[in-house]
Structure formats: C-alpha cells, structure tokens
Amino acid sequence: MANSVRVRFAPSPTGPLHIGGVRTALYNYLYARKHNGKFVLRIEDTDQKRSVDRAEEYIQSCLAWLGIEPDESPTHPGNFGPYRQSERRDVYQKYILKLVKSGLAYYAFDTAESLEKHRKNHEKNGKTFIYNWHNRMKLNNSLVLGEKKTKEKLDDEHPYVVRFLMWDEKGSSIYNCPDSVRGNVAIDCKLLDDKILYKSDGMPTYHFANVVDDHLMEISHVIRGEEWLPSLALHLKLYNAFGWTPPDFAHLPLILKPSGKGKLSKRDGDKLGFPVFPIQWEGGITGYKEEGYLPEAVLNFLALLGWNDGGENEIFSLEELISLFDLKRVHHAGARFDPEKNKWFNQQHVQRLSVSDFSRLCNAVIESHGFVVHDENKLNSIAMMIQPRIVLTTGLWRELVIFFERPKSYDEKALKKVWKGKTKSLLLSVVDILPQESEVSIDLLKNAMKKIAEDSGLSLGALMGPLRVVIVGSLSGPDLFLLIKTLGTREVIKRIQFALRAIK
Numbered sequence: 454m455a456n457s458v459r460v461r462f463a464p465s466p467t468g469p470l471h472i473g474g475v476r477t478a479l480y481n482y483l484y485a486r487k488h489n490g491k492f493v494l495r496i497e498d499t500d501q502k503r504s505v506d507r508a509e510e511y512i513q514s515c516l517a518w519l520g521i522e523p524d525e526s527p528t529h530p531g532n533f534g535p536y537r538q539s540e541r542r543d544v545y546q547k548y549i550l551k552l553v554k555s556g557l558a559y560y561a562f563d564t565a566e567s568l569e570k571h572r573k574n575h576e577k578n579g580k581t582f583i584y585n586w587h588n589r590m591k592l593n594n595s596l597v598l599g600e601k602k603t604k605e606k607l608d609d610e611h612p613y614v615v616r617f618l619m620w621d622e623k624g625s626s627i628y629n630c631p632d633s634v635r636g637n638v639a640i641d642c643k644l645l646d647d648k649i650l651y652k653s654d655g656m657p658t659y660h661f662a663n664v665v666d667d668h669l670m671e672i673s674h675v676i677r678g679e680e681w682l683p684s685l686a687l688h689l690k691l692y693n694a695f696g697w698t699p700p701d702f703a704h705l706p707l708i709l710k711p712s713g714k715g716k717l718s719k720r721d722g723d724k725l726g727f728p729v730f731p732i733q734w735e736g737g738i739t740g741y742k743e744e745g746y747l748p749e750a751v752l753n754f755l756a757l758l759g760w761n762d763g764g765e766n767e768i769f770s771l772e773e774l775i776s777l778f779d780l781k782r783v784h785h786a787g788a789r790f791d792p793e794k795n796k797w798f799n800q801q802h803v804q805r806l807s808v809s810d811f812s813r814l815c816n817a818v819i820e821s822h823g824f825v826v827h828d829e830n831k832l833n834s835i836a837m838m839i840q841p842r843i844v845l846t847t848g849l850w851r852e853l854v855i856f857f858e859r860p861k862s863y864d865e866k867a868l869k870k871v872w873k874g875k876t877k878s879l880l881l882s883v884v885d886i887l888p889q890e891s892e893v894s895i896d897l898l899k900n901a902m903k904k905i906a907e908d909s910g911l912s913l914g915a916l917m918g919p920l921r922v923v924i925v926g927s928l929s930g931p932d933l934f935l936l937i938k939t940l941g942t943r944e945v946i947k948r949i950q951f952a953l954r955a956i957k
C-alpha cells in the first residue's frame with residue numbers, strides 16, 4: 454500500500470463533462486498507468502441541488518469512448534467504496550465530530566439573515582465581510598457560547614454549520630503549500646475565511662468530503678485544475694488537523710480561449726463553432742465523437758494542452774503518452790485551445806490507422822447508407838484510396854459515395870473548365886475501347902487512355918478531366934485509374950453513357 458500510486462478523477466455531476474475536465478481525467482489516467490497505479494472515479498455529488506441525473510452516466514460514457522476507463526468507480530467498485538459521496542454520509546459525520554472534538558472546527562449558528570446583515574454593513578463601509586479570526590469571537594458560534602450552551606442549541610435542533618478554524622493568530626499566517634507543478638505556493642491564511650465543512654442536514658461541503666475521501670481512498674497524488682489552487686492551504690490544514698499525511702498535489706494550468714483573454718468556457722464552443730464536450734449531450738449539443746474525431750486524436754491534443762515531452766514530435770498514441778508523461782513537464786502557463794489544430798491532430802491520427810482499422814470505419818459508414826461490400830479486397834482498396842483524403846470521419850461518406858452511387862449532378866465550374874468540343878467523342882472512344890471484363894490492370898487502362906488521347910492529337914489531361922467529372926461529378930477524388938479499376942469498367946461505361954445523356 455505505502456508507496457503505490459492511486460489517483461482519482463472527482464467530477465461533480467452538474468452537467469456534461471467539459472474538455473478541461475477530460476484533460477484532468479486523462480492526466481490522472483496517464484499518471485496511474487505510467488506508475489502501475491490505480492485510477493479512481495469518485496462522484497462528488499454532495500451538492501444535490503446542482504446535481505444532474507444523467508451526468509454521471511455521461512461522464513462514464515465519455516471515459517469509455519476515450520478508452521481511459523477507471524479501475525475503481527461507482528459502477529466498478531474496488532475496496533474503497535462507496536464511490537459516490539452522497540452514499541458516504543456516515544463517514545463524514547464520524548470525521549466531522551472528531552474534528553470538532555479536537556477544537557479545530559466549531560459549530561456556528563449564525564442565521565443567513567444575520568450574516569447577510571454583516572455583509573451589507575461591511576459593504577457600506579467599503580469592506581468585505583469574512584468569517585474568520587478577526588470577527589469569529591463576536592459571532593454566534595460554539596467558541597463564544599461555550600460547551601453547555603452549544604449542547605443546548607444542538608439538542609434543540611438549531612440549524613448549524615461546522616466551520617474550520619483557519620488561523621488563530623498564533624504564529625505566521627503564511628502557509629507554504631508544495632505543488633508539483635508550481636513548486637511552493639505561499640498562501641496567506643489571514644485572508645481566508647473559516648470555511649464551512651458540514652451542515653446540519655448531514656451533508657459535508659466539497660472541501661471536507663474531498664479531503665476525507667482522498668485520505669480514506671488512499672489517494673497518493675491529487676492532479677486537478679488550477680481553479681482549486683486557492684483551496685490548497687485549507688486542504689493541507691485539514692490533513693494536518695487530522696494528523697494525516699497529505700497526498701502530493703499537482704494543479705494543472707488553465708485551458709484558454711482560442712483567442713483573447715480568459716479560460717475556455719462551455720459557451721465558447723457554441724459561439725465559435727467547435728465542440729467542447731467529448732460526446733453528445735442533451736439538447737443536440739454535439740461532441741468530438743459526433744463531429745468526426747477519433748478518441749486517440751482527442752486524447753493527443755488534450756495531452757498537449759499543458760504538457761509536452763520536450764521533443765519536436767506532437768503525434769502520440771495513448772501508449773506513447775503513458776510512457777512519456779511526467780508531471781514535471783506540466784506547464785505553469787495557461788494552454789491555448791486551438792480548434793483548427795485539433796483538426797490537424799485528427800487528420801494525423803486518421804492517417805496512422807492501419808488498413809484494417811480504417812476499412813472497418815469505412816464499412817460501418819457504408820452499411821449505415823444501406824450498401825454492402827462483400828469483397829474484402831475491394832473494401833480495402835476503397836479504404837486505401839480515400840484514407841489520405843480524410844480529416845474528420847464525418848467526411849467519410851463524401852469520399853465513399855462515388856463508389857456506390859452515380860453522380861446526381863455535375864459540377865458546373867468543372868464542366869466549364871474541362872468540357873471542350875472534342876470531349877464527347879473522346880468519351881465515346883473510351884466506351885468503345887474499355888474492355889468489359891471485371892478485372893483490368895492499371896497499365897492496361899493507362900495505355901488505353903493514352904492511345905485515345907494520342908489518336909485525337911490531345912494530351913492525356915484533356916481526357917482525364919472530363920472522364921473524372923463524368924465518373925465522380927467533380928474534379929476531386931482519388932487517383933482516377935485506381936478508381937476505374939475499383940469501380941469496374943462496366944460501371945464506368947454506364948457512368949459515361951449516363952453523363953453524355955445528361956450533360957448538354
């Protein structure tokens with residue numbers, strides 16, 4: 454147990470998992486795998502008002518799609534459960550009592566109204582009301598009331614909260630917090646409030662549940678977003694208060710908007726037209742999956758948002774990321790999100806797919822359009838022809854369709870460019886000369902086309918342009934000879950005849 458690595462991803466299920474959260478999950482996953490440790494998913498649902506029903510399932514589906522599934526989770530528990538905080542109330546109650554007994558936390562009975570009054574009065578004088586060392590002895594809490602009166606109030610079931618005694622004017626208020634990414638972070642506890650840890654409804658707050666659970670679940674490294682850095686002093690002091698050894702902390706840099714100031718928000722995706730979620734969420738919000746990204750590409754670009762291996766290479770498989778990942782190389786500065794570059798990452802990963810993997814992708818799309826390719830060789834050759842042309846998998850059908858459907862129309866611009874006086878007779882010669890056999894060689898096709906062009910005193914290009922338009926419908930597409938070979942000469946002849954009737 455002692456030195457084993459156990460890390461956790463601890464999302465609050467308040468909505469879909471934003472790409473920033475996915476990066477946190479990924480870094481935890483990479484760290485666990487690299488050190489033969491365990492990756493734990495803990496659902497932090499103590500704030501029941503903010504919890505969204507489908508969010509937990511969504512989080513699990515995202516991790517599954519990306520292939521970074523936890524070793525322990527609510528649906529796949531290990532020895533440290535339950536893995537949902539809402540199911541751990543008894544645990545928190547036990548530990549809060551311990552803390553109060555030790556004098557490091559106290560009951561506070563201040564009503565919402567009285568606190569609001571204090572806040573307003575402070576505001577009037579241009580100050581901020583902070584419940585802490587400088588006023589706690591003037592407020593309504595067990596430190597002021599003493600043991601007997603406090604007990605009476607508790608017996609009378611007065612609503613209360615438990616607050617942490619953040620700093621008591623003894624010794625320096627500066628707390629040095631070690632962080633693997635930033636080194637030492639000095640936090641002045643004098644400026645912090647006595648955080649609420651627990652409420653009389655039996656629910657802990659995030660800070661308390663988080664620390665208790667990280668300890669009980671034997672978490673060795675807490676890897677999480679920078680937004681939690683200001684809470685680090687509180688968390689470390691809580692460990693101290695219990696006499697527990699804290700885990701190592703690593704706070705990951707912010708992910709910044711594609712341009713301008715500020716961190717990437719859920720709304721930026723909508724505004725700027727790129728996904729910020731891994732998979733589809735309610736209300737038709739699409740994710741990277743539906744937008745045609747491969748999970749390995751998403752993992753790759755996320756891994757590089759705040760980390761690099763120090764080399765020039767940017768394209769990594771998950772296995773490579775696991776072996777290279779190092780918390781020491783996580784950056785301090787915010788990482789700029791670049792949706793255009795993400796497309797490039799995807800293109801690179803599509804090109805890296807093996808023929809069989811890419812063929813499988815193609816086949817799924819082909820079948821979803823109601824076609825079947827019985828011949829595996831044919832499927833593979835189609836796949837190989839279009840693979841270099843694919844950036845997003847949503848573009849697959851656009852490239853595949855020419856193998857299954859005749860053009861429904863012919864690109865006007867292309868026609869204008871290539872359709873000349875002799876075109877029709879050239880194409881008729883192709884119909885005449887093409888053998889009707891199902892198997893023809895590329896060489897045979899090339900020689901035949903060259904001969905037709907030569908006989909008319911034209912270049913091969915004068916024939917290939919129009920031929921491509923009548924077969925494909927435009928001037929784009931893969932190598933024409935390969936295409937003719939794959940389609941078969943009979944189909945090509947039909948397409949030519951069809952086009953000659955259609956194009957006036």
Ligand code: GLU
Pocket residue numbers: 463464465497659663676677678681
């Ligand atoms: N529940 C917190 C969140 O959703 C977890 C923060 C942490 O990892 O400590 O961000």
